[in-house]
Amino acid sequence: MRTASADLHAVRTITVDGSDVYLRVTASPVDLEIRWSRDGDHRVAGSPVLFPAGDRSRRLLGTNFRAGTTFCLDVVGEARQDWCGVVDWNV
Template sequence: MRTASADLLAVRTITVDGSDVYLRVTSSPVDLEIRWYRDGDRRLAGSPVLFPAGDRSRRCLGSNFRAGTTFSLDVVGSAQDWCGVVDWNVHG
């Protein structure tokens, strides 16, 4: 499993077929809606997932990605100062 908390909007690469992407928002002053999108093409994106302010639960942003898929995260609406942890290349 690859985990990163720095630069949450960076491009990441799936290395194992069937991998899932999870996010845990550790700090946000407001509710956030976050989705994954295919790097370079925001038309290929997941559905927004709600992360209520103060809720530190880990949530799945997408599942069953193919190896070689590159993705980034996108905050739907106005971006605020927030931080969290992204886990990708997670199987199941």
């Protein structure tokens, strides 16, 4: 399993076929809707997942990715507040 908490908007690569992507928002003063999107093609994206402010639950963003897929995380709408979290992939 890969885990990262640094730049949540960084490009990541799936290395294991059938992998899932999870996110746990550890701090946000506002509700967020976050989705995965394919690096270089934001027309290919997952459905937004709601992360209520103060809720630190780990949530599933996408499933069954193929090895070699590159993805980013996108905030749907404007997130004017700073937020942070932990993303897990290849799980």
